[in-house]
Amino acid sequence: MWTWFFRLASPPHFYALAGKLSSWLLIPALALLAIGAWGGLVLAPPDYQQGDAFRIIYVHVPSAYLSMMIYVTMALAGAIGLIWRIKIAHAVAASCAPIGASFTFAALVTGAVWGKPMWGTYWEWDPRLTSELILLFLYFGYMGLRGAFEDLNQADRASAILAVAGVANVPIIHFSVVWWASLHQGPTLSKLEAPSISGDMLWPLLTMILAFTLFFLGILAMRVRGEVLAREFQARWAQDVLRSATPEGAN
Amino acid sequence: MAVSLRTDGAGAADAPALGLLELFRVILERDLRVGLRRWSDASNSALFFILVVTLFPLALSPRADVLRTLAPGVLWIAALLATLLSLHLLFRADLEDGTLEQLLTLPYPLGWMLLAKTIAHWIITGIPVVVMAPILAITYHLPLNALTVLTFSLLLGTPTLSLLGSIGAALTAGLRGAGVLLVFIVAPLMLPVLILGARATDLALSGEDPTGPLYLLGALLVLAISLAPIVAAGAIRVSAD
Numbered sequence: 001m002w003t004w005f006f007r008l009a010s011p012p013h014f015y016a017l018a019g020k021l022s023s024w025l026l027i028p029a030l031a032l033l034a035i036g037a038w039g040g041l042v043l044a045p046p047d048y049q050q051g052d053a054f055r056i057i058y059v060h061v062p063s064a065y066l067s068m069m070i071y072v073t074m075a076l077a078g079a080i081g082l083i084w085r086i087k088i089a090h091a092v093a094a095s096c097a098p099i100g101a102s103f104t105f106a107a108l109v110t111g112a113v114w115g116k117p118m119w120g121t122y123w124e125w126d127p128r129l130t131s132e133l134i135l136l137f138l139y140f141g142y143m144g145l146r147g148a149f150e151d152l153n154q155a156d157r158a159s160a161i162l163a164v165a166g167v168a169n170v171p172i173i174h175f176s177v178v179w180w181a182s183l184h185q186g187p188t189l190s191k192l193e194a195p196s197i198s199g200d201m202l203w204p205l206l207t208m209i210l211a212f213t214l215f216f217l218g219i220l221a222m223r224v225r226g227e228v229l230a231r232e233f234q235a236r237w238a239q240d241v242l243r244s245a246t247p248e249g250a251n
Numbered sequence: 252m253a254v255s256l257r258t259d260g261a262g263a264a265d266a267p268a269l270g271l272l273e274l275f276r277v278i279l280e281r282d283l284r285v286g287l288r289r290w291s292d293a294s295n296s297a298l299f300f301i302l303v304v305t306l307f308p309l310a311l312s313p314r315a316d317v318l319r320t321l322a323p324g325v326l327w328i329a330a331l332l333a334t335l336l337s338l339h340l341l342f343r344a345d346l347e348d349g350t351l352e353q354l355l356t357l358p359y360p361l362g363w364m365l366l367a368k369t370i371a372h373w374i375i376t377g378i379p380v381v382v383m384a385p386i387l388a389i390t391y392h393l394p395l396n397a398l399t400v401l402t403f404s405l406l407l408g409t410p411t412l413s414l415l416g417s418i419g420a421a422l423t424a425g426l427r428g429a430g431v432l433l434v435f436i437v438a439p440l441m442l443p444v445l446i447l448g449a450r451a452t453d454l455a456l457s458g459e460d461p462t463g464p465l466y467l468l469g470a471l472l473v474l475a476i477s478l479a480p481i482v483a484a485g486a487i488r489v490s491a492d
Contacts, residue, residue, distance in 0.1 A: 082485075134439050141436040148426050157489045158422045162436060165418055165482050169440050172471070176443035180450065 009086045011228050012237040018221040018228075025218035032211035039204030047201075053117045056110050058204060062212035063107040064128075067135060068170075070100030070216065074142070075167035078160030088224075090156035091231060093163065094146060095223035099216060101139035108132055127181035131174050138166050152231065274359055275367045282371030285344075296337040297379035303329040304387045315392040322391035323401065323452035330380050330405055331445055334412040335434050337376040341369065341420040342487065351424075351491055361487065362480035365417060369480065373413040381405045393456070400455035400465070404448040407468040414475040415440045421486035444471060 007013045040058035047054040074096035081089035111129055112122045123129070145162055149155035232238040269277065286293050307325045308318060345351045345368075354364050385402045393401065419437035423429035451464035 134442060137435070137439045141432075141439065144432050144435055145422060148423070148429060148432055151492075154425070154489055154492055158486060161418075161482060161486050161489065162422060166440070168478070169443075172443050173439065176446045180446045 009088050011088065011232045011235065014088050015225055015228050015237075015241070018225045022218050022221035022225070025214050025221060029211050029214035029218055032207055032214065036204045036207035036211050039207060040201075044201045044204055045198075050118065053114065054201075056114045058208045060107060060110040060114060061205060062209045063103045063110060064132065065209060066212055066216055067100060067104035067107050067132065069213075070096050070103060071135065071138065071163075071170070072167060074100060075160075075163040078163040081156060082160045082164070087156075087231070088228065090160065091224050091227040092220070093160060094156070095220055095227050097139055097143050097146070099219055099223065101136060101143065103212075103216070104132060104136045104139060108136065125181065127174075127178040130181065131177050134173055134177070135170075138170075142166070269359075271359070271363060275363065278364055278367035279371050282368050283374060286371060286375040292337075292340055293375045294379070296333040296376040297383055299336050300329050300333040300380045300383055301387065303332055304391075308391075318391040319393060319456065322388055322393045323397070323449045323456060325391070326384055326388060326401060327405075327408075327445055327449040327452070330384065330409060330448075331412060331438075331441060333380050334377065334409060334416060334441075335438065337372070338413075338416040338420045338433055338437065339423075339430050341372050341417060342424040342490075343420075346424045346490065351487060355488070355491055361484035365421070365483045365487065366414075366476070366480040369413055369417040369483070370410070372417075373410050377409040377413055381409060397452055397456040400461045401452040404451045404461075404465060404468060407465065407472055408444045408448040411444050411468070411472045411475045412441055414472075414479040415444075417483045418479055418486060421483040421490060423490075424487065425490040444468065447471070 008017070036058065041055055044055070046052050074093045077089045077093035077096065080086055081093060108129070111132070115124055115129075116122050142159055142162055146155050146159040149158060229238055229241065233242065304325060307321060311317065311321065342351060345354075355361065357364070381402060384405050385398050388398050388401055416433075416437050418440075419433045422436065423433045426432070447464040447468045451461040451468065454461040454464065
């Protein structure tokens with residue numbers, strides 16, 4: 001009954017599975033991305049207050065959502081790796097970090113671009129923007145720690161501990177930042193979302209969120225593949241894969 | 252230095268010879284003695300604290316009204332930086348001379364022993380900061396009520412900073428030149444303490460009730476005491492490999 005689970009944890013099986021998964025995920029992701037972008041940029045009506053500027057929501061919200069979701073995924077994978085000593089889980093956690101940092105960065109940049117027409121400034125010490133910036137630092141700390149170890153096993157376990165400790169702290173950090181901002185905030189227009197969003201604006205947003213999630217999973221599968229191959233390059237199956245991939249005569 | 256802990260020889264198999272409180276006291280005393288003998292290390296964080304606090308009036312303005320509004324933030328940032336600066340000392344020497352490995356072999360919970368070490372570290376590096384803070388706050392023209400709240404918030408907050416820092420110190424104990432990395436890992440985790448501490452002092456300064464953030468600082472301290480040593484123990488096991 002559990003054999004599929006143990007198979008999943010074996011590098012060659014995982015490598016093959018991730019290869020198939022990445023294309024199964026990326027093709028629908030790109031299709032949904034196209035539909036969502038068309039719906040969001042063309043079909044949805046301009047907002048009565050924000051005009052066309054609100055359309056950045058279709059990139060900003062999925063990025064912000066993923067930036068947090070990926071951190072939790074990373075910590076979960078790290079915890080699984082720590083508890084059950086599954087190497088693949090550590091490979092997944094390691095592959096999550098740069099993707100998550102990229103989405104965090106995207107959320108910050110799109111937030112700033114959106115802030116200019118809405119608030120009249122690129123940066124406002126809004127609680128959500130500030131939390132997002134701190135999240136970016138958490139990702140940098142994670143990647144920095146992982147990179148500092150020479151021993152892969154140590155790097156895996158140390159960074160997993162950091163990710164788990166970070167996830168436990170994220171609610172506290174977020175709460176304190178919200179509390180801080182509620183005392184500090186001057187008269188800014190901090191309400192990002194319209195209180196109720198009309199249906200023809202909503203469905204492209206949901207489509208984009210789904211597309212971004214599938215895109216993340218697809219990219220994750222690709223990255224984990226590379227990570228597993230790099231970790232197992234001395235194993236016979238990895239040698240076979242590498243030999244079949246390199247052109248004739250090159251090793 | 253861990254010799255005193257191994258008086259029972261091959262004691263790992265039999266029941267622990269020391270009670271947990273006794274063990275706590277032994278480690279605390281030992282670390283305090285070692286810490287005070289390395290006097291320059293211990294005084295560095297207090298000196299750094301004074302230095303940072305001195306820089307702000309020079310760079311910004313010596314006017315009393317400006318300094319008074321800056322004081323809560325400046326003193327708290329300086330305390331945070333002083334803690335960050337001292338953290339790399341927490342486990343490094345013990346890992347290098349083998350003391351940590353001795354502790355790992357003892358039949359006691361590692362987290363408990365690390366808690367004792369962290370508290371010893373706080374007594375050596377944190378207490379001087381807490382003591383210096385009100386004196387420096389006077390030079391910032393902070394009124395008495397804000398001064399008391401500042402000292403109290405530091406008393407509640409700096410142990411939390413040391414405990415959170417112990418996680419980062421444990422994770423990087425085996426790494427060469429990990430100073431900046433340690434700061435990068437730990438600083439985001441410390442932000443809530445900074446926000447609450449500075450805000451409590453600020454509230455007192457503007458004549459409002461600072462008990463809310465002080466209670467929250469206390470809650471964070473309790474959380475940190477109960478959870479941080481466990482996480483640090485896991486991290487030390489990785490670093491000692």
